[in-house]
Amino acid sequence: MTMIQTRKYQKSHNLILAGITALLLTACGGSDESTDQVEMPPVETTPPVNLINANAGGPDENKGDCDATTEGVNWNALMTETCRNLSDYNLFQDSMNPTENPSNGGVAFNLAVPLFTDYASKYRFIFIPEGKKINYSQNEVLDFPVGTVLVKTFAMPADTANRDGEELIIETRLLIHRENGWVARPYYWSDVTDAKIAITGKTIADMTTTHKGEVKTFSYSVPKASACTSCHSVVPLSQGADDIRQPIFKPIGPKARNLNIEHVYHDSTANQLQYLADNQVLIGLPTDFSTIDKVDIFNDDLDITTLPHEQVMDTARAYLDINCAHCHRSELTIPEANYAGPAGGSGLQLEYNRDYAENPQRFGVCKVAVAGGHADYPADVIPGSSDKSYLLFRMSTNEQRHRMPELGRSTVHAEGVNLVKYWIDNLTRADCS
Amino acid sequence: MIKHCIFGKQHWKKSLILSAILATLTLSGCVDEGSDGANGIDGIQGANGADGENATIDQSMVTSSGFAFPGDAIFVQPFAVDGDDITDELVLALFEIPAGSTVVLPQGNFTVSETIAIAAADNFTLTGYGINETTLDFTNATGDDGFRFEGGINISIRDFSVLEANKNGIKVVSANGVYIAYTGTVWNGPLEADNGAYGLYPLQSQNILIEHNYAYGSADAGVYVGQSNNIVIRNNVAKNNVAGIEIENSTMADVYDNVAIGNTGGILAFDLPGLTQAYGGNIRIFNNEIIANNAENVGSGAVGIVPPGTGMLIFSVSDVEIYNNTFTDNETSSIEIASYFLANDDVAAYPTTYGATMTDGWSPLTKNINIHGNSISRSGADPRGALVTEIVAGYTLMLGQTMPAILYGGVGESLSNAGVIAGFNALVGADALADGVNYDPYLAKDLVCASGNIDNNSAASSLEFPEVNIGVVYTADPTTPALAFDTVQGNSHLLNCTQPRLAPAVVTFRGKKYGCLGDDIATLACAL
Numbered sequence: 022m023t024m025i026q027t028r029k030y031q032k033s034h035n036l037i038l039a040g041i042t043a044l045l046l047t048a049c050g051g052s053d054e055s056t057d058q059v060e061m062p063p064v065e066t067t068p069p070v071n072l073i074n075a076n077a078g079g080p081d082e083n084k085g086d087c088d089a090t091t092e093g094v095n096w097n098a099l100m101t102e103t104c105r106n107l108s109d110y111n112l113f114q115d116s117m118n119p120t121e122n123p124s125n126g127g128v129a130f131n132l133a134v135p136l137f138t139d140y141a142s143k144y145r146f147i148f149i150p151e152g153k154k155i156n157y158s159q160n161e162v163l164d165f166p167v168g169t170v171l172v173k174t175f176a177m178p179a180d181t182a183n184r185d186g187e188e189l190i191i192e193t194r195l196l197i198h199r200e201n202g203w204v205a206r207p208y209y210w211s212d213v214t215d216a217k218i219a220i221t222g223k224t225i226a227d228m229t230t231t232h233k234g235e236v237k238t239f240s241y242s243v244p245k246a247s248a249c250t251s252c253h254s255v256v257p258l259s260q261g262a263d264d265i266r267q268p269i270f271k272p273i274g275p276k277a278r279n280l281n282i283e284h285v286y287h288d289s290t291a292n293q294l295q296y297l298a299d300n301q302v303l304i305g306l307p308t309d310f311s312t313i314d315k316v317d318i319f320n321d322d323l324d325i326t327t328l329p330h331e332q333v334m335d336t337a338r339a340y341l342d343i344n345c346a347h348c349h350r351s352e353l354t355i356p357e358a359n360y361a362g363p364a365g366g367s368g369l370q371l372e373y374n375r376d377y378a379e380n381p382q383r384f385g386v387c388k389v390a391v392a393g394g395h396a397d398y399p400a401d402v403i404p405g406s407s408d409k410s411y412l413l414f415r416m417s418t419n420e421q422r423h424r425m426p427e428l429g430r431s432t433v434h435a436e437g438v439n440l441v442k443y444w445i446d447n448l449t450r451a452d453c454s
Numbered sequence: 455m456i457k458h459c460i461f462g463k464q465h466w467k468k469s470l471i472l473s474a475i476l477a478t479l480t481l482s483g484c485v486d487e488g489s490d491g492a493n494g495i496d497g498i499q500g501a502n503g504a505d506g507e508n509a510t511i512d513q514s515m516v517t518s519s520g521f522a523f524p525g526d527a528i529f530v531q532p533f534a535v536d537g538d539d540i541t542d543e544l545v546l547a548l549f550e551i552p553a554g555s556t557v558v559l560p561q562g563n564f565t566v567s568e569t570i571a572i573a574a575a576d577n578f579t580l581t582g583y584g585i586n587e588t589t590l591d592f593t594n595a596t597g598d599d600g601f602r603f604e605g606g607i608n609i610s611i612r613d614f615s616v617l618e619a620n621k622n623g624i625k626v627v628s629a630n631g632v633y634i635a636y637t638g639t640v641w642n643g644p645l646e647a648d649n650g651a652y653g654l655y656p657l658q659s660q661n662i663l664i665e666h667n668y669a670y671g672s673a674d675a676g677v678y679v680g681q682s683n684n685i686v687i688r689n690n691v692a693k694n695n696v697a698g699i700e701i702e703n704s705t706m707a708d709v710y711d712n713v714a715i716g717n718t719g720g721i722l723a724f725d726l727p728g729l730t731q732a733y734g735g736n737i738r739i740f741n742n743e744i745i746a747n748n749a750e751n752v753g754s755g756a757v758g759i760v761p762p763g764t765g766m767l768i769f770s771v772s773d774v775e776i777y778n779n780t781f782t783d784n785e786t787s788s789i790e791i792a793s794y795f796l797a798n799d800d801v802a803a804y805p806t807t808y809g810a811t812m813t814d815g816w817s818p819l820t821k822n823i824n825i826h827g828n829s830i831s832r833s834g835a836d837p838r839g840a841l842v843t844e845i846v847a848g849y850t851l852m853l854g855q856t857m858p859a860i861l862y863g864g865v866g867e868s869l870s871n872a873g874v875i876a877g878f879n880a881l882v883g884a885d886a887l888a889d890g891v892n893y894d895p896y897l898a899k900d901l902v903c904a905s906g907n908i909d910n911n912s913a914a915s916s917l918e919f920p921e922v923n924i925g926v927v928y929t930a931d932p933t934t935p936a937l938a939f940d941t942v943q944g945n946s947h948l949l950n951c952t953q954p955r956l957a958p959a960v961v962t963f964r965g966k967k968y969g970c971l972g973d974d975i976a977t978l979a980c981a982l
Contacts, residue, residue, distance in 0.1 A: 204550075220549050221542040222568070224596075242596065245545050250573035256605045256628030258730065259660045262684050262962065265630050267574045268605035351730055361730065363604050363627055366658040366681055368728040380810035382728045387807055391702075391726065393621060393651035393674055394755025421620035422648060427569070427598055453807075454800075 073300045077126030079150025080168050093124045096150055099170055099197050107193055107208040107216035112148065112172060117214055119174040119193050120144040126151065127172070128300075129286075130293050132279045133316040134339040136426075137434040139241055140232050140321070141191065142184050144174040147275070149302050157294075157305035159313070160374045161356050162272045163280075171196040171272055177241070180231040181321065191225070192216070192243045196253070196272050203270040205249035220246045228431075232321075239431040251428055252347045255360040269357060273347045276354070278314035278373060279339070314374070321436045325443055337444030340437055342373035344426060367391050369401055369412070385412050387453035395423060404448035413442055514561075517613040518584025519636040519666065527556040534560045540590075541567045548572050548580075556581065559614050563589045569597030575606040575629075577964065582614025585638045585668060593618040599625045599655075600639075603632075608964045612636050615668075618650070623672075625655040631963050632662045641671030645694050647752040649673040653695070656682055658731070663961045663968045665689045674757050675700035676717070679707065681731035686961045686969040688712065688979075696753035697722045697760060698744075704734040708959040708969055710979045713743045718751045719764035720744040720784065725771040725816060726756055727794070732814035732886070735773035736956050739766065741979040746783040751839065759797055761786045761839020770794040772821040772900075775956045778982045780829045780910075781859070785836040786846070788859040789825060791902055793866030794818030796841060801869065805881055812878065815886030819866040819893070821900040824953035827982070830922055830942060831910040833859035845927055848937045858925025859942050862902050862949065868932035871895045903951040909943040924948045 078093050085098035087109040095111045098104055108116035112124055123129070127148040135143060148170040149155065156164035165171075173194050179187040193216050195206040208216035209223045222245030229238045244251075253273060257266035280293045294313065297303035307313060316339040317332055325333045346354065351365030353372040362370075368391060370383045382388050385401025390411055398411035407413045415425035416438050424430065516522045531543040540560065545568075547557050553576035561583040572578070580601075582588025592600045598621035603609055608631035615638030616623040623639030626632050639653030653669035653676040656662045662685045669676025669692045676695035679685050685707035692698030698714030700722040701707045707723075714720030721744060725733045744765045751762050760767055763786030768774050770793055781788035795801065795818055808816065834857030837846040842861075849855045869875045870893055878893040909922040922942045926949065929936040940948035958970035958980070966972065970980035 221545045245568065247545060247549050247571050247573065248569070250604055251569075251571050251602070254573050254604055256658070259628065259630065259658060259683070262630070262660050264660065265607050267576070267607065268628065270573075361628070361658075366627060366730055368726075368730065382808070382810060388728050389726070390755035391680065391729070392655070392678075392755070394753075394758065396647065396754040396758065421596060421598060422650075424598075451807075454798075 071300045071302065073128045073297070073302050074126040074149045074151045074153070077124075077149070077151040079126075079153065094126050094148060094150075094170075096168060099195075100168065100199055103206060103218060105218055107195075110170075110195075112146070112170070119172070119190065119216070120176065123148065123172075128297070128302075129284070130275065130280060131282065131284055132274050132343065133282045134279060134319045134336065134343050136274065136343050136429065137437050138175060138429045139177075139228070139239060139432045140181050140230050140237070140434075141175040141177050141241075142188060144176070145274075146172040148172065153302070155297065155303045157277065157303060157307070158356070159277060161354050162274075162276050163303070164356075165198055165272070165275075167198050167200055169198040171275070177228055177230050181233070182231075189228075191228075191241065192219070192223070194249075203253070203272065205246055205253060205270070207243060207246055207249070209243050219243055222246075222248065237432055241431060242429070244428055248428055251363060252426075254363065255350075255355050255357070256363055256365075258352070258359040258361050258365070260359055269360065271355075274343065278316045279343065281310075281313050281315040282318055316373070319440065323436075325440055330447070333440065333443055334447060337440050338371075338373055338377075340440050341371040341444075344437065345369075346371040346373065348426075381448075381451075385410075386448070387451055393422070400453045402445055402448070403451070403453050405446060405450035407442040407445040410445050413438065413445060416441060517581060517636070518587050519613055521581060521613060521636075523558055523581070524556050527558050529558045529560070531560050532558075534562060534564055536562045537565065538562075539565045539567055541565075541570075544570060551575060551578060553577050555579070558582070559588045559590070561587050563591065565591045565594065566600070567595050569595065569599050569602055571602045571604065572606070573604045575603060575609050577608045578606065579610040579612070580614075581610070581612045584613050585615055585636050588614040589617055589638075590614060591617045592620065595620060598622065601625070603627070603629060605629060607631050609633065610635075614638075615640055616653075617642065621651050622655045623650060623653040623669075625652070625657065626659055627657045628659060629656070630660040632656050632659050632664075633963050634662075634664045634667060636666045638668040638670070639672070639676070640668070641673075643671070645671060645673065645696070645749050645752055647673055647754065649752075652676075652678040653692075654678070656680075656685075658682060660684055661961045661963055662686070663963055667691075668693070669698070670694050672696065673753050674755070675722070678702065679704050681729055684959055684961055686959055688974070691715070692717060692720075694749060696749070696751055696757050698747065700724065700757070701734065701737055702726060702756075703729050703731045705736050706957075706959040707734075707737045709737070709739045710741045713745070714747060714765075715743070715745040716749055717747045718749045718753070718762050719757075719760040719767050720747040721765075722757075722760065722767045722769065723771050723774055724756065724767075724769045727808045727811040727816045727818075729811070729816075732811055732816040733891070734771055736959075737771070737773065738775045738777075738956050738958065740775070740777045740779060740982055742779045744779055744781045744784065744788070746785075748783070748785045748836070759841045761790070761837075761842045763787070763834075763837060763839070764790055765833070766790065767792070768820060768823055769797075770818055770820055772817070772819065772823075773956065774820075774822070775824045775826075775953070776828065777825070778827045778829075778979075781831070781833060783832045783835070786834060786839055786842065787837065787857055787861040788830045788833040789828070790842075790861045790863075791820055791823050792841075792863040793820050795865045795869070796863045799865075801875065804875075804878065809881055812881045813883040813886070815883065815889060815891045817891050817893075819870065820902070821896065822953055823902040824956070825860060825902075825904040825949070826906045826952065827908070829908040829910040830859045831912070832915050832919055833857070833922060834919065845925075845935070845937075848927075848935060849925060849939070853937060853939070855923060855925075855939060856919055856921045858923040858939055860904055860907065860924045860949070862924070862926045864902075864926045864928040864936075865932055867896050867900075867902070868928045868930060871930070872932050874932060898951070899953070901951050901953070902949055903953050904942070904945055904949040905952045907942045907945075909941070 080096035087104035150168035153166040209219035223243035228241035254268040348364035351361035556579040559582040600616040600619035606629040641649035651674040672695040675697035676692035698717035765784035765788035837857035
């Protein structure tokens with residue numbers, strides 16, 4: 022498969038230069054629709070073929086300027102400036118539409134199991150400067166080069182049954198990998214023309230959507246910029262009185278296991294990791310895909326009762342991973358030694374790649390809450406007794422005191438609760454008394 | 455500062471309408487724009503600052519505890535009036551705050567509508583005008599904590615109060631150098647289950663100095679330090695919480711000169727299973743006033759076990775020295791020492807339930823507890839609490855005694871001495887084993903000892919409290935409670951031993967040493 026794709030890329034080099042990218046993408050799928058290209062003269066050399074960031078440009082040594090007019094992405098501004106308008110960065114071909122058509126250097130992606138944010142739709146893009154490469158990582162977030170920008174736009178569909186239909190674009194969050202590390206910049210779409218920097222966040226009191234026929238009205242919170250660290254930073258596990266390491270800010274979602282799904286690119290469909298590798302922006306991807314963890318897709322339309330037991334249990338772990346483990350992790354999914362998520366200290370640690378059998382207590386099994394707690398829920402997870410498990414209660418409530426995750430959720434994710442309930446009820450029973 | 459200036463001058467120039475933002479950025483140190491900022495706030499210190507139009511060298515530049523604001527301090531909304539919501543300006547001032555900054559909260563009573571998160575602060579000071587002069591009400595806030603510091607080096611938090619936080623008042627995780635002083639965390643009204651959890655809450659941190667604070671009304675612990683090392687907690691008042699002051703899975707902690715009054719339990723030292731820092735130790739609790747800790751226990755989770763009427767509870771932790779404290783009017787017992795077996799007596803299930811954390815060194819046992827020179831009066835007037843129901847019945851109903859003022863469960867020791875749990879040794883990891891964690895029969899160095907404690911009942915109160923006793927529930931036989939007792943003063947056959955003194959804790963903060971080997975080296979408490 023890979024060989025075939027490579028050959029077709031080579032043949033179609035002239036087409037790329039001509040900008041006929043859609044045709045090429047068709048060819049990537051390996052279908053027989055690429056007959057046009059067979060007629061092109063073969064290219065003797067093997068120049069890099071790259072639909073993502075060839076000619077995308079990149080940051081240089083110069084200080085950025087939010088008012089600069091750039092043909093593509095305003096990389097220098099991203100690297101040094103906090104611009105007032107999202108459009109100042111020129112990330113999208115249509116500055117009023119952050120949901121598609123990224124400027125050169127950007128590529129869309131999805132996650133197999135996403136973080137729940139009040140049933141919002143999310144449009145994700147990775148922007149990689151020209152010539153830069155992402156390094157593969159088995160368990161951690163992919164190792165993105167300096168200059169990378171991860172862009173996520175949140176939109177509330179009028180009806181979650183029709184996510185391609187009417188929607189309200191709410192916010193666009195940037196994670197920018199600068200020389201000194203990652204920074205977060207949230208932008209709020211106060212009107213449809215552009216998004217403005219929202220350092221202090223924003224509360225939208227009367228957000229509504231229809232989900233499975235039920236109208237939900239809730240207060241949607243655009244997190245303030247400093248709140249980003251609550252989920253995105255890992256903190257040092259102190260190694261002594263002289264340990265003065267500081268937290269490290271990191272992306273969360275784009276891990277190999279969560280990217281290891283098919284994605285529709287214009288007219289072709291490809292595995293996201295393979296696509297990045299084929300376009301030569303991802304290096305180190307194992308040729309044997311069986312060595313890459315793969316999380317099954319979970320969405321609100323899945324009926325878990327129709328799925329194999331093992332898949333549901335695994336998906337529940339993936340759900341806990343993406344929704345909880347950015348905080349509830351300790352020493353796993355972090356390449357730097359002796360770091361933990363900000364809530365690793367609670368003792369609840371839910372990384373996908375943590376071995377459950379080795380220490381179920383890390384998953385909250387029979388673990389008493391360290392801070393607070395609730396009299397009706399004596400342990401975080403009581404296998405077989407989801408109704409007495411504090412973890413599930415915290416997912417199921419909107420009380421500020423107890424709700425989890427702390428940020429980004431004003432509604433209860435019924436489908437997620439149902440998934441984790443299944444997991445708890447199907448763990449090997451234990452009497453935690 | 456430079457960054458803020460660039461930030462302010464070049465790319466916010468279109469945002470004049472956002473006067474609030476500009477005001478804060480100006481205050482953040484854009485000297486060149488500050489002289490006539492868009493909304494008329496003068497100078498880097500505001501109008502009341504040394505270079506402002508109303509410049510005076512007066513109390514507006516000094517907190518009620520005597521802390522003088524530095525010349526480059528950033529003043530948040532200095533003209534705010536009582537009742538104002540200062541959230542946005544506070545967030546702007548704190549956003550990517552440069553190292554060495556001081557942020558001053560305004561004087562008065564304000565509201566905050568969201569958790570304030572501050573990451574990787576470096577030599578940063580957050581101050582108000584005083585514990586009573588600056589109050590921040592989180593009643594209608596979203597998020598769980600009032601303030602949350604993530605990471606950070608040499609953070610100073612002082613001179614304000616946090617009211618009615620949804621969960622924790624001020625949480626600090628993974629910092630090195632935490633100074634919290636003259637700060638209040640308060641949940642007003644009766645102590646109820648839905649009051650907040652922890653008031654002052656450093657976690658997984660190093661070099662923690664907590665002094666002159668006031669913690670009131672927490673449904674968990676007013677002052678809590680967890681999974682941390684090198685800790686001094688002194689001169690605080692913890693009132694009407696479930697736990698007044700709690701040290702959990704922490705090492706090298708000195709707790710002295712505090713007042714714990716009206717809590718369910720006054721001062722607690724715990725090691726809980728399953729945490730990253732599996733166990734603590736070397737905790738000294740001395741010269742504290744521990745008064746009438748008789749509140750009903752509205753807590754849940756680990757703290758929910760604390761019997762109302764507990765002066766001090768030493769639970770499943772080893773290497774603790776308790777001395778020269780004054781206990782008065784604690785209605786169950788003044789000092790309780792228990793292994794984790796008191797909370798979970800399914801001994802056979804421990805390897806299954808706690809095996810991994812036992813490998814890391816957590817132990818249900820409590821060893822080397824040295825109780826000396828404490829003064830105890832009017833203890834055990836109304837003993838109660840689910841954890842001790844049977845023990846209370848044994849001593850008071852069966853034996854007709856006053857509930858022992860120093861109460862030691864003893865079951866862990868008797869299980870160890872009987873060889874019943876020697877098999878647990880196989881679980882203990884190499885590091886923990888080398889650190890002395892084991893389930894062998896107790897040696898002299900492992901014993902719980904009491905010496906030189908004082909029966910301080912007056913002639914009048916001794917009518918109501920005829921005995922001031924030490925009680926040991928289990929002695930030789932781990933299956934049958936012995937309900938042994940001896941006098942607290944001049945005990946001859948129970949806990950009659952002493953242990954070596956423990957080393958003082960030392961906190962290093964911004965290059966200075968604090969505690970009994972630091973700034974308090976010549977004080978009374980440290981001479982005890």
